Each structure stands twice: as C-alpha cells, then as structure tokens.
Amino acid sequence: MNTTDLHIPSNKVRDIERYCLDTLHGLYPNEEIRSFINILFEAYLGWDTAHLLLHRDSTINQSDLLKFHWAVEDLKRYRPIQHIIGYTDFCDCRIGVGPEVLIPRPETEQLINLLLQKQHPYPCRILDLCTGSGCIAIALAKHLPKAQIQAIDLSEKALTRAKENASANNVTIDFRKVDLLHWNATEWQDYDLIVSNPPYVLQSEQLDHNVMDYEPHQALFVPENDPLLFYRAIAELAQQHLHGLLALEINENLGAETCNLLKTFGFKPTLLKDFRDKDRFIIAMKH
Numbered sequence: 001m002n003t004t005d006l007h008i009p010s011n012k013v014r015d016i017e018r019y020c021l022d023t024l025h026g027l028y029p030n031e032e033i034r035s036f037i038n039i040l041f042e043a044y045l046g047w048d049t050a051h052l053l054l055h056r057d058s059t060i061n062q063s064d065l066l067k068f069h070w071a072v073e074d075l076k077r078y079r080p081i082q083h084i085i086g087y088t089d090f091c092d093c094r095i096g097v098g099p100e101v102l103i104p105r106p107e108t109e110q111l112i113n114l115l116l117q118k119q120h121p122y123p124c125r126i127l128d129l130c131t132g133s134g135c136i137a138i139a140l141a142k143h144l145p146k147a148q149i150q151a152i153d154l155s156e157k158a159l160t161r162a163k164e165n166a167s168a169n170n171v172t173i174d175f176r177k178v179d180l181l182h183w184n185a186t187e188w189q190d191y192d193l194i195v196s197n198p199p200y201v202l203q204s205e206q207l208d209h210n211v212m213d214y215e216p217h218q219a220l221f222v223p224e225n226d227p228l229l230f231y232r233a234i235a236e237l238a239q240q241h242l243h244g245l246l247a248l249e250i251n252e253n254l255g256a257e258t259c260n261l262l263k264t265f266g267f268k269p270t271l272l273k274d275f276r277d278k279d280r281f282i283i284a285m286k287h
Contacts, residue, residue, distance in 0.1 A: 011065045013041075014056040023072050036081055040071055043085040078209040091139035093169045100157035101133040102219045107274045108197055111249055111281050112139045114272070118245060121192050123148055127241075129180055129196035129234055132219055134162030134173065136195055141171035150189070152178040155218065180233050188237065192244035198230035200251040227254060228261050235265040239286075246284040255279035 007023075009015040017037055024033045041047040044067050045060065071084050082088040082103045087096050090104040091112050097103050124147040128137040131151035141149050151173050153159050159175050166173045178187060180198070201207065201220045211220070222229060231248065238246050246267060250258050252274075259269040259282060267284040274280035 008065065008069065011059045011062065012056075013052070013058050013060065016060070016065070016068055017056070020068070020072055024075055027076065027078075036071075036075060039081055039085065040068060044068070078213060080210045080214055083214060090135045091142070093135070093138050093142055093165075095133050095135045095138065095165050096161060096168065097133055098161065099214060100155065100216060101161050102215055104133060104135040107276075107280050108136065108249060109139075110274055111195070111197070111247060112136065112143075114281065114283070115140065115193070115195065115245075115247055116143050120144065120147070121244070122146060124193060125189060125191045126150070126193045126195065127188075127191045128152070129194065129237075130198040130219070130230070131162055131175070132158050132197075134165045134175070136197065137162070137173050138166055138169050138171055140195070141166070141173055142169060145171075148174075150174040150176065152176050152180065154179050155216070158216075158219070180230060180237075183233070183237060188241045190241050190243055192242075193247065194234070194238050194242050194245075195247040196230075196234055197249035198234065200227065200230070200249075200254070202227055202251070227251065228258060231258055231261055235262055235267065238267070239265045242286070244285075246282075248282045248284070249280060250282055252278040252280055255282070258282060 008019045020037050021030065021033055038049050038052065041052050044064055074084050075081065080103055082097050087094050088104055091109050095104055124144060126140055126147050126149045128149065128151040131137055131153045134151060137149050137151040140147060151162065153162065154177065156177060159177055163175055199220055199222050201222065203221055203224055255271045259271055262269045262282065262284050266287050268287050269282045269284040271279055272281040272283065
C-alpha cells in the first residue's frame with residue numbers, strides 16, 4: 001500500500017497533519033483533532049508537541065505512515081483514541097485500556113488529587129471498589145507507597161487488565177474478584193479509605209458514540225428504577241468496615257439523592273464539583 005492508496009499527499013509531517021484535519025473535519029472539533037494529532041505523534045514516534053512543531057517539514061517511513069492511516073480510519077468510526085494507542089496517562093501513571101474497561105477520565109484524576117491533599121494514617125488501608133482498569137488504586141499506590149491497597153471488580157477481564165497495569169507501574173495491589181452487590185461480610189478488613197467510581201449512568205442518558213460503541217456497558221449503566229444500587233451497597237459495606245474517609249464519584253444529576261442515601265447510613269457527606277462545575281464527588285465521614 002503506497003501513499004496514493006492511503007489518500008495522504010506524502011509522508012511529510014505537515015501533509016499528515018493536514019490529512020488528519022481534513023479527513024476528520026466535521027466529525028470532531030478542530031481542537032480535538034489537533035489533540036489527536038499530538039497524541040498519535042507522541043505514541044508512534046515519541047515526539048512531543050514542541051518537537052512536532054519544529055519538524056513539520058520532516059518525513060516519516062512507510063510503516064509509521066500506515067499507523068496514522070489506520071488511526072484516522074478508526075477515528076472516523078469514533079473508536080476512542082486511547083483504544084487506538086492502547087493506553088492513557090492518568091495521575092503520572094500509564095494505564096493500559098481496551099474494550100473490557102472504562103477509559104479513565106480527567107474527573108477521576110481530580111478525585112485522586114482531592115484525596116492526595118488529605119492527611120492519611122500510617123499505614124493507610126485503602127479499598128477501591130469497582131476498580132476497572134485499576135487506575136484509582138494504582139494512582140493511590142504510586143503516590144502513597146506505604147499504603148496497603150485492595151481493589152475489587154466483578155469482571156475477570158477487567159481484573160486481568162488491572163493486574164497488568166499495576167505490574168507495569170511497579171505497584172503492589174491485592175486484586176480480588178467480588179460482586180459488590182452480593183458481598184460477604186467475612187471478605188473484608190477495616191479500612192481508612194474506601195473509594196469508588198461505580199456504574200452510575202442511567203439508561204436514558206445520551207452518551208457519545210465513542211462511549212456507547214466501545215466501552216463496557218456493565219461498568220457504565222444502572223437501572224432507571226434503582227440508580228443508586230451501587231452506592232447503597234458501598235454505604236452498607238462502609239458502615240461496617242470503614243474507620244476513615246469515603247470518597248465517591250457520582251452522577252452529576254443525583255448529587256442530593258446520593259448524599260441523602262449516605263446520611264441514612266450515618267455518614268456526613270460533602271458534595272463537591274468537578275472542573276466543569278458539575279456535582280461529581282462526595283467525600284463523607286461517619287458521624
């Protein structure tokens with residue numbers, strides 16, 4: 001396959017940039033396409049943004065050119081850029097992702113930063129519920145190296161990915177397969193911090209194609225008639241096994257309802273906004 005077959009004018013960097021911008025125009029905002037270009041050059045060639053700007057008249061080899069072609073084809077189908085390159089950067093950690101786990105979001109990074117600002121006991125015992133890719137547990141382990149961290153998920157595939165990510169980031173985490181909705185009281189220790197970003201999206205909520213078509217619905221959606229079922233299970237567990245802080249990511253439209261639920265279990269919740277000014281986090285302590 002040559003450059004003519006690829007519809008790319010040449011293997012010159014500026015022509016590849018133009019090809020990406022023209023082909024994806026109308027599918028994504030230009031600013032997002034520029035971000036895709038930067039991400040692809042960093043992933044495929046190791047170029048940062050400054051290097052890219054300084055080498056726009058350079059050429060790349062045919063093999064790398066093919067990677068850009070197939071990446072653009074995937075982006076035309078709304079495949080997430082993180083799936084295309086195979087990873088995302090999260091709180092100074094590199095987290096491998098695929099269709100079996102949710103892609104870590106900037107909002108969740110914000111939750112980690114909130115937690116790192118808190119004072120934690122030593123040794124700190126942490127439980128991460130619905131761990132998915134393991135991003136929360138791994139980031140906390142990276143920044144709190146003396147913490148003892150346990151992380152659970154129901155999905156075998158997610159746990160396999162999480163274990164790979166922990167190994168790649170050189171952290172030790174006790175991963176376990178547990179159904180949060182049907183847990184056994186004998187499975188748990190006592191914890192200083194319980195954190196979770198559980199499923200919370202209502203079936204009626206509209207999500208983008210790149211989420212609906214490529215990310216695991218089991219990790220996203222909850223029943224319309226019981227949208228807080230995971231938070232209820234978390235509150236029950238925390239009521240018995242938490243001696244510190246409860247930190248949750250939540251549905252922006254259910255902040256008051258989630259706070260009221262936690263109050264019924266004896267918690268004093270504080271509702272916090274994310275960088276988009278949406279109700280996104282709850283930090284709670286027992287009364």
